[in-house]
Amino acid sequence: MPSFWSAALAIAAKDMKIEWRTKTAFASAIVFAVLVLAVFYFARDPTAVGALDIAPGALWVTFTFAAMLGLNRAFMLESENRAMDGLMLAPISPSAIFVGKFLGNLAFVGVVEAVSLPLFILFYDLPIVGQLPALVGVIAMATVAFVAVGTLLSSMVVRTRFAELMLPILLLPFLIPPIVGAVQLTSRILSGRPLSDLAGWLKLLASFDIIFVILCFFLFEATLEE
Amino acid sequence: MQPVEPALKAHGVTRKFGHRTVLHDVSLAVSGGDFLMLVGHNGAGKTTLIRVLAGLLKPTAGTVQRSGATGMVAHSSMLYDALTARENLAFHGRLHGLNDAALVQRILEQMGLAPHGDRRVATFSRGMVQRLSIGRALLSDPEVLLLDEPFTGLDDAAAVIVREVLQDLEQRRRAVVVATHQLVEVVDLATSVGFLVGGRLAAIEPVAGRDAHAVMARYRELAANA
Numbered sequence: 001m002p003s004f005w006s007a008a009l010a011i012a013a014k015d016m017k018i019e020w021r022t023k024t025a026f027a028s029a030i031v032f033a034v035l036v037l038a039v040f041y042f043a044r045d046p047t048a049v050g051a052l053d054i055a056p057g058a059l060w061v062t063f064t065f066a067a068m069l070g071l072n073r074a075f076m077l078e079s080e081n082r083a084m085d086g087l088m089l090a091p092i093s094p095s096a097i098f099v100g101k102f103l104g105n106l107a108f109v110g111v112v113e114a115v116s117l118p119l120f121i122l123f124y125d126l127p128i129v130g131q132l133p134a135l136v137g138v139i140a141m142a143t144v145a146f147v148a149v150g151t152l153l154s155s156m157v158v159r160t161r162f163a164e165l166m167l168p169i170l171l172l173p174f175l176i177p178p179i180v181g182a183v184q185l186t187s188r189i190l191s192g193r194p195l196s197d198l199a200g201w202l203k204l205l206a207s208f209d210i211i212f213v214i215l216c217f218f219l220f221e222a223t224l225e226e
Numbered sequence: 227m228q229p230v231e232p233a234l235k236a237h238g239v240t241r242k243f244g245h246r247t248v249l250h251d252v253s254l255a256v257s258g259g260d261f262l263m264l265v266g267h268n269g270a271g272k273t274t275l276i277r278v279l280a281g282l283l284k285p286t287a288g289t290v291q292r293s294g295a296t297g298m299v300a301h302s303s304m305l306y307d308a309l310t311a312r313e314n315l316a317f318h319g320r321l322h323g324l325n326d327a328a329l330v331q332r333i334l335e336q337m338g339l340a341p342h343g344d345r346r347v348a349t350f351s352r353g354m355v356q357r358l359s360i361g362r363a364l365l366s367d368p369e370v371l372l373l374d375e376p377f378t379g380l381d382d383a384a385a386v387i388v389r390e391v392l393q394d395l396e397q398r399r400r401a402v403v404v405a406t407h408q409l410v411e412v413v414d415l416a417t418s419v420g421f422l423v424g425g426r427l428a429a430i431e432p433v434a435g436r437d438a439h440a441v442m443a444r445y446r447e448l449a450a451n452a
Contacts, residue, residue, distance in 0.1 A: 001322075002321060006323075007321055010321060011321075014306070014309070014317050017309065017313070018308045021308050077306065080307065081302045081304055081306070081307065082303075082304055085282055085298070085302070086304030086305075086318060086362065087321065089280060089296065089297070089304075090318070090321035090322055091295065091322060091323070225284060
């Protein structure tokens with residue numbers, strides 16, 4: 001019997017290998033991210049709206065919807081040829097399946113964000129070199145929260161007829177708290193506000209991370225039942 | 227002498243989907259060395275029974291006990307099209323705690339797929355996928371092997387390979403349950419036959435030298451009296 005972590009890492013590595021080979025979700029997510037950033041950039045009247053006013057919202061709209069393309073794909077992989085049955089037949093805990101899929105999704109969204117972030121900085125001409133570590137930290141914290149919920153809901157909707165439509169409908173209400181927190185933090189970081197100004201939102205975001213990851217970890221097994 | 231504990235035991239298994247009862251009060255026991263052939267028309271409940279016995283579906287009522295590792299071959303291959311045959315087997319091996327390239331190679335050879343080990347499954351014919359799926363189920367050398375229509379899509383040469391695999395399992399005293407319409411392929415291997423009529427296990431009888439025609443005649447007799 002494999003250890004919890006070796007099973008989880010095998011599942012994550014398998015997902016990344018398949019994505020690396022097919023690039024289906026990655027290509028769509030990157031094209032989508034570039035498109036959204038460009039639309040926001042050209043829609044803004046620079047004489048009326050400052051870059052700092054629109055940039056945090058544009059960043060999180062881009063990340064959220066681009067990530068959703070990957071989250072949708074995560075369990076589609078397991079529904080093709082009923083591969084999920086193969087995972088369930090293995091002597092591993094359902095939680096290991098969740099953690100594996102979660103880590104795979106985290107890697108996918110992380111790469112999409114890593115590609116989109118420089119474009120975002122370029123489009124909005126933001127002098128944020130000093131604030132970059134803080135911004136990356138906030139992005140990482142918010143990503144953990146929405147990938148955890150996205151992984152859980154993706155496993156729930158994959159057996160429905162309109163899975164790709166259902167995921168955003170179910171996921172977006174759960175994303176409001178962490179995304180609002182992330183937008184607020186991003187806005188403050190980009191404005192160069194002191195760290196003491198961020199503490200409240202950071203605590204809130206950290207709380208969402210802990211609550212969402214723990215809840216999703218324990219609820220996942222129930223989503224596997226037919 | 228101590229009685230042999232069955233490798234697989236189902237007691238009073240009922241399975242409903244909504245208001246529809248697909249399995250009614252099914253009880254059976256299969257020990258190592260037993261080869262149970264399940265016979266039934268389409269919709270008789272064979273696939274549902276196999277999935278319940280594998281633990282992929284929870285029974286609505288009743289219990290299923292398995293004494294060891296369980297392998298399963300279903301209508302769907304549980305394989306990933308984007309991975310090669312070797313990668314698929316290696317991944318499933320890792321999920322069973324087996325990180326063994328030699329084992330993967332041996333299974334590929336046993337299933338007649340060694341020359342195609344580094345080809346993606348997406349390029350395989352239906353019969354090759356079926357053989358690889360059987361190889362996947364054999365990876366962990368399971369105590370119980372459940373097969374749902376294992377001869378689907380196989381040409382004569384491939385069917386011979388699968389029959390050899392089944393013979394080998396029987397000689398090594400594994401418990402085998404096969405649901406099939408192609409009785410002629412397994413009737414001489416089976417030790418007993420279960421007749422599923424409308425979701426009920428109408429009878430389990432020794433094969434006792436009967437051929438496929440005699441088995442079907444008995445099935446029609448039981449179905450007429452049901």
